Amino acid sequence: MTTSDPSYDFAVGTSFDPNAGPGAHAAATGPAAARGPGGGGGGGGRRGGGAGQQTPTELYRSLRREHGPVAPVLLDGDVPAWLVLGYSELSYVTTHDELFARDSRRWNQWDSIPPDWPLMPFVGYQPSVLFTEGDEHRRRAGVITEALEGVDQFELARDCRRIADRLIAGFSGSGRTELMHSYVHALPMRAVVQMCGMPVSGEDTQRLVDDLRISLDAGEGDDPVAAYGRVGDRLRQLVTDKRAAPGPDVTSRMVTHEAGLTDEEIVQDLISVIAAAQQPTANWICNALRLLLTDERFAVNVSGGRLSVGEALNEVLWLDTPTQNFIGRWAVRDTQLGGRHIRAGDCLVLGLAAANTDPEIWPESYVGAENSAHLSFSSGEHRCPYPAPLLADVMARTAVETLLEHLPDLMLAVEPDELSWRPSIWMRGLSELPVQFSPVAQ
Numbered sequence: 483m484t485t486s487d488p489s490y491d492f493a494v495g496t497s498f499d500p501n502a503g504p505g506a507h508a509a510a511t512g513p514a515a516a517r518g519p520g521g522g523g524g525g526g527g528r529r530g531g532g533a534g535q536q537t538p539t540e541l542y543r544s545l546r547r548e549h550g551p552v553a554p555v556l557l558d559g560d561v562p563a564w565l566v567l568g569y570s571e572l573s574y575v576t577t578h579d580e581l582f583a584r585d586s587r588r589w590n591q592w593d594s595i596p597p598d599w600p601l602m603p604f605v606g607y608q609p610s611v612l613f614t615e616g617d618e619h620r621r622r623a624g625v626i627t628e629a630l631e632g633v634d635q636f637e638l639a640r641d642c643r644r645i646a647d648r649l650i651a652g653f654s655g656s657g658r659t660e661l662m663h664s665y666v667h668a669l670p671m672r673a674v675v676q677m678c679g680m681p682v683s684g685e686d687t688q689r690l691v692d693d694l695r696i697s698l699d700a701g702e703g704d705d706p707v708a709a710y711g712r713v714g715d716r717l718r719q720l721v722t723d724k725r726a727a728p729g730p731d732v733t734s735r736m737v738t739h740e741a742g743l744t745d746e747e748i749v750q751d752l753i754s755v756i757a758a759a760q761q762p763t764a765n766w767i768c769n770a771l772r773l774l775l776t777d778e779r780f781a782v783n784v785s786g787g788r789l790s791v792g793e794a795l796n797e798v799l800w801l802d803t804p805t806q807n808f809i810g811r812w813a814v815r816d817t818q819l820g821g822r823h824i825r826a827g828d829c830l831v832l833g834l835a836a837a838n839t840d841p842e843i844w845p846e847s848y849v850g851a852e853n854s855a856h857l858s859f860s861s862g863e864h865r866c867p868y869p870a871p872l873l874a875d876v877m878a879r880t881a882v883e884t885l886l887e888h889l890p891d892l893m894l895a896v897e898p899d900e901l902s903w904r905p906s907i908w909m910r911g912l913s914e915l916p917v918q919f920s921p922v923a924q
Contacts, residue, residue: 542836552820569840576862582811590827610750629735646884679731765804765911
């Protein structure tokens, strides 16, 4: 499964008639006034891409005001779905697998979905842990959990610092750099590749890192499908190598686990682990750095400031979470949610960012970050498996702290309002993060 993230058209403020069935829907006037990329003229109420991402809080507030905690939306190609905005409602969906399950083959819209539908990589059934249910999911997720539990967090922090030191050394003498390319995406990618049993450097590792980047975040001229194929081939070889000579790494622990996963099951689940570890962690690092460099609570003496890096990372998970929306769950049978009639086979998009800022849990319009009860890692049986959030925290915290230790006078090279978000309703991260600092002699 490739997880490249182009600017998908996500229509909000539109509605369909649930009583006529999910296939019969009509555009309605809503908070937005223009069609997004690939749409027609105005009047359809479509909202997506850059407009939605520049002010996501306003977007979700307007949806909640007009539709309540569960809003009818249209996915790319005017495919109807439900966006779950409420904290309680989202928690209910993710903890009631008997009503809202992960196997997308039960979707009632497949007859209208073309083979080249842009969201197919996210919803097309794959034999990975992401789409399994019940005992099979517990078997597959259990293998991942035990494999990740074998990662020593102190050793991971040490490895991440070494990776960070090498990356920073590559640009610290110049006095300026674009951090998304030179640091933010590279660090978690190299860390997770090493965690899975490959050397942190070398030509073979570099090719895998490059192909993973293209698969997860394709740029202009890239071929994510071909890159994804090469990733699968390289991981199949890695699994074969680890069966012959296991080592102290995640792949070896999956290969030798008593559950007896097949090679292809391990490859599919490794891709899921790597994808989940890389792009969301990179955007977590990015959004925390942006907060530290632009918010006056942090900007005063950023290397030893008023609020800690840990507090900044936690605040980002509440207010600027890397994974904004996740598709999704599919209704097992007709049911009710947030005052809406959900039909069997309907698709539900998990509005993680909206749920984290739900006014029902933040009275008097106050949104804080004093605890970790956010839903950024989801909840329930299909949440990000323990201890993955802890390992992601180690990578993110080490990345931010090491950068600030090496470059204590780090500052933005542009005005804060010149920073631009990637045009995606699914992920929240900057297109670029240009910075400047005093050059460091090598």
